[in-house]
Amino acid sequence: MHTGRGLWVVPPNRAVWIPAEVPHAHQANGPTEMRSIIFPAGTKALADPSVLVVGPLLREVIRTLSDDDDLSADHRHHLEQVALHQLRRAEALPLMLPTPSDPRLVALCDLLAADPADQRSLHELGRQVGAAERTLSRLFRAETGVTFPQWRAQLRLHHALSLLAAGHSVTRVAMDCGFRTPSAFIEAFRNHFGTSPGRYLTG
Known part of the structure; x- marks a missing residue:
């Protein structure tokens, strides 16, 4: 939504x-x-x-x-x-990914939403959207309330939920979302949501 x-x-x-x-x-x-x-x-x-x-x-x-x-x-x-x-x-779940308004952040976020597995650094992404790393880092905190690494981690987990709901395997989801291994994905998922991917979807 x-x-x-x-x-x-x-x-x-x-x-x-x-x-x-x-x-x-x-x-x-x-x-x-x-x-x-x-x-x-x-x-x-x-x-x-x-x-x-x-x-x-x-x-x-x-x-x-x-x-x-x-x-x-x-x-x-x-x-x-x-x-x-x-x-x-009812218990509210931590499933909101903040949306920035600054055009440079919007362009950067669109790039990562199109490919959550993109491993480029904020410095490298900044060159593509025309902004310095320090400027983007400051804007991320001001407009989303989180750091760039935290926002990207949330984006990847959000994308993972969509892929899991569509029936993709944990291994496929891990690779498509930029995690180095399925076990790294499962650990990040459990740390954020408090349960494994399989149990989360059926809970």
């Missing part, structure tokens, strides 16, 4: 909350079944877009609200209140 602030990857069995009046777009990777619940404008659950863990109760409420067209207005209202309560309590 894209917004003006950044990119969120939403793995299987997770939910994404989008506040009212936040322009956004989404793209599915691989076969996808998506269920949507639209709340009235002004509904307050979470202030910012978030990817959330979906517990058993929330999962069943979402299924009922999205599948059952025969719910009475009163029943639907009560289920929506349960859903909102569960959404407020």
Whole structure:
């Protein structure tokens, strides 16, 4: 999911909350079944877009609200209140990749998004986008809140989630995302998400 602030990857069995009046777009990777619940404008659950863990109760409420067209207005209202309560309590996952606005950073980020395995240094990339390494490093901190190496690591893990969801093997994902070995990818994935790639997608 894209917004003006950044990119969120939403793995299987997770939910994404989008506040009212936040322009956004989404793209599915691989076969996808998506269920949507639209709340009235002004509904307050979470202030910012978030990817959330979906517990058993929330999962069943979402299924009922999205599948059952025969719910009475009163029943639907009560289920929506349960859903909102569960959404407020749900664990938010660290799946947001900040999007910069400076044209030089945008150009650099586009290069890496097109090829996350690109191993060029910030100095080398800076020569292509017309900016000094020190300038780019400062801009990364100012506009994304993280350093360039941290941003690139997040980009690679985001790309990995998309490839895994599309059914690619861990070995293939590791190579396509710029990790030197599958074990290095699994270690980085576990350090960031707290579990292995396989367990994360089925959790």
